[in-house]
Amino acid sequence: MGQAEWATVPISTRDVDGPVFFTEHEWNTIEAASARIIPTDHHPGAREAKVVRFIDRMLAGTQFIFPAADGNGFLRMEGRDEAAWRERIKQRREFYREGVVELDRLAKERADVEFLGLSEEDQDAVLETLSGATKPNAFSLEHSEAGLGGAPAGNQPVNEDFLEFFPLLVLNTRQGFYGDPVYGGNENRVGWGVIGFDGPPSLASTMDGSYTTRKYMIEAAEWPYDQHPEVLRYRRP
Amino acid sequence: MSRKKQPEPVDVVIVGAGAGGATAAKVLSEAGLKVVGLERGPWLKPEHASGDELKFLNRNFIWQDPKVKPRTYRPNDKVEAEITNFSATPQVVGGGTTHWGGMVPRMAESDFKLRSLHGDVPGASLVDWPISYDELEPYYTRVEWEFGTSGLAGANKWEAWRSRGYPTKPSPLSQIGRTFATAMSKLGHGTFPMPQGMVTEPYRGRQPFSENGFWQQYPDPGSGKSSTLISFIPDAVATGRYDLRSDSYVSEILVGKDGRATGVRYQDEDGDEFVQHAKAVIVCGGGIETPRLLLMSKSGLFPDGLGNGSGMVGKNATFHQYSFSVGLFDREVSDPLYGWAGHYMSLCSFDFYETDESRGHILGSLIFPSMIGHPVNWSFPGRPTWGQAAKDADREFFNHSMKIGVLLHDLPVEDNRVDLDPNVKDAWGLPVARITHTPHSNDFAQERWQVAKNGEILEAAGAKKVIPVNMERITGNTSHELGTARMGNDPATSVVDRWCRSHEVPNLYVFDASFFPTATGINPALTIMANAWRCSDRILQVDRHGWSEN
Numbered sequence: 007m008g009q010a011e012w013a014t015v016p017i018s019t020r021d022v023d024g025p026v027f028f029t030e031h032e033w034n035t036i037e038a039a040s041a042r043i044i045p046t047d048h049h050p051g052a053r054e055a056k057v058v059r060f061i062d063r064m065l066a067g068t069q070f071i072f073p074a075a076d077g078n079g080f081l082r083m084e085g086r087d088e089a090a091w092r093e094r095i096k097q098r099r100e101f102y103r104e105g106v107v108e109l110d111r112l113a114k115e116r117a118d119v120e121f122l123g124l125s126e127e128d129q130d131a132v133l134e135t136l137s138g139a140t141k142p143n144a145f146s147l148e149h150s151e152a153g154l155g156g157a158p159a160g161n162q163p164v165n166e167d168f169l170e171f172f173p174l175l176v177l178n179t180r181q182g183f184y185g186d187p188v189y190g191g192n193e194n195r196v197g198w199g200v201i202g203f204d205g206p207p208s209l210a211s212t213m214d215g216s217y218t219t220r221k222y223m224i225e226a227a228e229w230p231y232d233q234h235p236e237v238l239r240y241r242r243p
Numbered sequence: 244m245s246r247k248k249q250p251e252p253v254d255v256v257i258v259g260a261g262a263g264g265a266t267a268a269k270v271l272s273e274a275g276l277k278v279v280g281l282e283r284g285p286w287l288k289p290e291h292a293s294g295d296e297l298k299f300l301n302r303n304f305i306w307q308d309p310k311v312k313p314r315t316y317r318p319n320d321k322v323e324a325e326i327t328n329f330s331a332t333p334q335v336v337g338g339g340t341t342h343w344g345g346m347v348p349r350m351a352e353s354d355f356k357l358r359s360l361h362g363d364v365p366g367a368s369l370v371d372w373p374i375s376y377d378e379l380e381p382y383y384t385r386v387e388w389e390f391g392t393s394g395l396a397g398a399n400k401w402e403a404w405r406s407r408g409y410p411t412k413p414s415p416l417s418q419i420g421r422t423f424a425t426a427m428s429k430l431g432h433g434t435f436p437m438p439q440g441m442v443t444e445p446y447r448g449r450q451p452f453s454e455n456g457f458w459q460q461y462p463d464p465g466s467g468k469s470s471t472l473i474s475f476i477p478d479a480v481a482t483g484r485y486d487l488r489s490d491s492y493v494s495e496i497l498v499g500k501d502g503r504a505t506g507v508r509y510q511d512e513d514g515d516e517f518v519q520h521a522k523a524v525i526v527c528g529g530g531i532e533t534p535r536l537l538l539m540s541k542s543g544l545f546p547d548g549l550g551n552g553s554g555m556v557g558k559n560a561t562f563h564q565y566s567f568s569v570g571l572f573d574r575e576v577s578d579p580l581y582g583w584a585g586h587y588m589s590l591c592s593f594d595f596y597e598t599d600e601s602r603g604h605i606l607g608s609l610i611f612p613s614m615i616g617h618p619v620n621w622s623f624p625g626r627p628t629w630g631q632a633a634k635d636a637d638r639e640f641f642n643h644s645m646k647i648g649v650l651l652h653d654l655p656v657e658d659n660r661v662d663l664d665p666n667v668k669d670a671w672g673l674p675v676a677r678i679t680h681t682p683h684s685n686d687f688a689q690e691r692w693q694v695a696k697n698g699e700i701l702e703a704a705g706a707k708k709v710i711p712v713n714m715e716r717i718t719g720n721t722s723h724e725l726g727t728a729r730m731g732n733d734p735a736t737s738v739v740d741r742w743c744r745s746h747e748v749p750n751l752y753v754f755d756a757s758f759f760p761t762a763t764g765i766n767p768a769l770t771i772m773a774n775a776w777r778c779s780d781r782i783l784q785v786d787r788h789g790w791s792e793n
């Protein structure tokens with residue numbers, strides 16, 4: 007059956023509390039690691055956004071890969087596409103299973119406890135060892151760190167299939183923090199709130215025209231824009 | 244094996260239902276020809292679309308899944324090619340017009356005569372187009388009005404003559420457009436509203452885009468974005484003479500003993516195989532899949548692939564690599580840019596389009612400012628990846644960043660090509676396209692100069708930090724695939740003639756961007772559609788009268 011005919015299954019990433027794929031220990035460990043990748047400060051972090059639930063549902067199989075367009079349920083994948091995703095998820099499951107074991111091993115080396123038993127500083131140190139690099143320094147406009155880390159901005163996303171565990175965890179944490187809540191993370195859209203993205207209240211609202219960004223545009227301006235009063239109202243360098 | 248019936252012969256079978264294929268389907272079926280369309284991908288509808296970043300950008304819902312439809316890339320013949328998702332382009336009904344940003348500028352008059360203007364550029368295979376702007380102009384106008392576009396005639400002082408303006412007014416200004424217009428003016432440069440494949444007023448039963456912000460790389464759940472999915476395909480279907488079969492994978496173009504194409508072999512979604520006979524075959528699979536299909540269609544008469552007696556099928560590939568400078572702004576002194584508001588880009592400039600040899604290179608392209616990305620994929624080189632520093636950078640700059648990009652007007656080079664990978668197969672067991680490509684030195688010079696210039700514009704706009712993102716190699720990041728079935732008058736150096744008809748197979752045509760003799764510095768879809776219309780008219784006026792009855 008072609009992609010256009012895939013049925014919608016009335017399931018949600020929030021149907022059950024807690025893990026679908028992970029063990030309790032894996033769940034808690036990945037939750038703690040994600041909380042070091044996007045920490046909680048005066049704004050919520052990965053823990054509050056339930057990033058671990060996003061990752062767990064991604065690894066649960068192929069049932070939570072593609073939401074229905076309006077966010078009510080998920081598409082039942084079929085055929086070659088489903089097979090490709092099954093293979094992809096199988097590989098990611100191994101990365102995560104082995105990744106948790108590795109986090110605990112590094113923690114034991116360091117302080118003779120599991121990763122969960124470490125202080126935040128020691129957890130960061132374990133993540134540094136795992137990543138093979140020091141924890142990123144604060145970014146500032148003044149000094150140049152061009153080329154240090156960070157996926158280059160581009161108009162095509164990073165291909166997750168070629169990532170090792172740590173960069174995969176970092177990317178999935180970001181996806182769970184900033185992706186649409188339908189995937190199980192970004193609880194109450196807290197990720198969007200942190201960065202000031204006035205995103206849609208639901209996927210359905212992007213379809214029926216009820217969600218719009220017009221108020222952030224300058225609709226009254228006319229060409230030539232640089233001399234138009236609506237443009238001249240803004241600060242100029 | 245198949246329990247299904249073999250299909251009835253028709254006048255024309257069109258492989259692919261993107262910009263080129265859908266235009267041909269509309270023109271030919273409206274004139275009374277019986278047409279079958281075979282599209283490899285699904286027939287998704289607007290109701291399958293919504294503002295879901297992960298689905299459309301990260302999880303390849305409409306781009307080809309590299310596990311199912313891989314491609315390989317190598318810089319040159321000495322290196323083993325590696326699997327990549329080179330030139331991710333929607334393989335769906337509507338093709339690249341479903342996910343695109345809808346940039347529809349016209350070619351400049353100079354684009355048609357680069358060989359005459361620049362002579363023999365060493366290392367490149369620069370040629371003139373065998374057609375002129377004047378021949379294409381009526382079709383540009385026709386597509387702009389039938390397809391639905393917006394813009395402001397006369398605002399681009401570099402544009403050639405036009406017989407008519409745009410059917411709908413320019414799209415609304417974004418904060419990024421505002422910033423670009425102000426900075427360019429300060430530097431003495433001009434800007435104008437991006438000509439867009441969108442309607443901004445009610446037009447032919449369509450409503451303007453909702454401005455939900457999910458534009459570039461997202462199909463539109465409404466009817467504001469112009470795509471062949473919601474325009475030319477419904478027009479063709481409405482004639483009752485266009486049978487579009489989605490999820491139908493063509494593996495070979497068949498030829499008879501007389502060297503004419505007889506039809507195509509394809510598999511449906513269940514894997515059942517069919518032969519669709521037709522009096523003519525039009526290939527519109529895009530600049531990578533079209534040469535692949537021609538090269539897979541080997542026979543006694545055409546041992547090197549169909550229509551490839553010149554050996555030129557797949558060669559002279561150009562890809563319009565997209566590069567840019569990122570600007571980061573200080574929230575204390577600059578107003579927010581809200582890059583996610585609107586429709587990706589809203590203005591552009593042609594001030595760097597025409598050659599100025601004092602820049603140290605020839606050619607140029609349009610430049611345009613845009614958002615950097617929605618929250619998941621927003622990034623810049625040097626962005627801290629994790630920890631407090633990462634969160635701080637996201638919070639500080641998400642609404643205070645933008646980029647100004649350039650589409651590389653790359654030179655055709657004969658060795659830059661698409662052929663069949665000898666080792667890698669797709670999920671159907673067929674050899675995948677292998678891309679062999681190294682940019683010409685002029686490409687690097689042009690790209691470096693323009694990215695630096697774009698950085699200067701960002702500084703004039705008030706950016707406190709400018710980060711160049713330069714090309715290292717070609718990745719196909721614009722989904723523009725050009726030049727691999729070159730149009731020309733000489734059968735020894737080109738694949739199709741001035742009507743995009745094979746020099747060797749008189750009832751075989753190529754109507755996608757494979758025909759582009761040179762890359763141009765603009766987005767190709769409008770030109771693909773205008774040219775497909777022009778060549779379809781030729782079929783109706785001349786060629787069809789010579790087709791034998793099956």
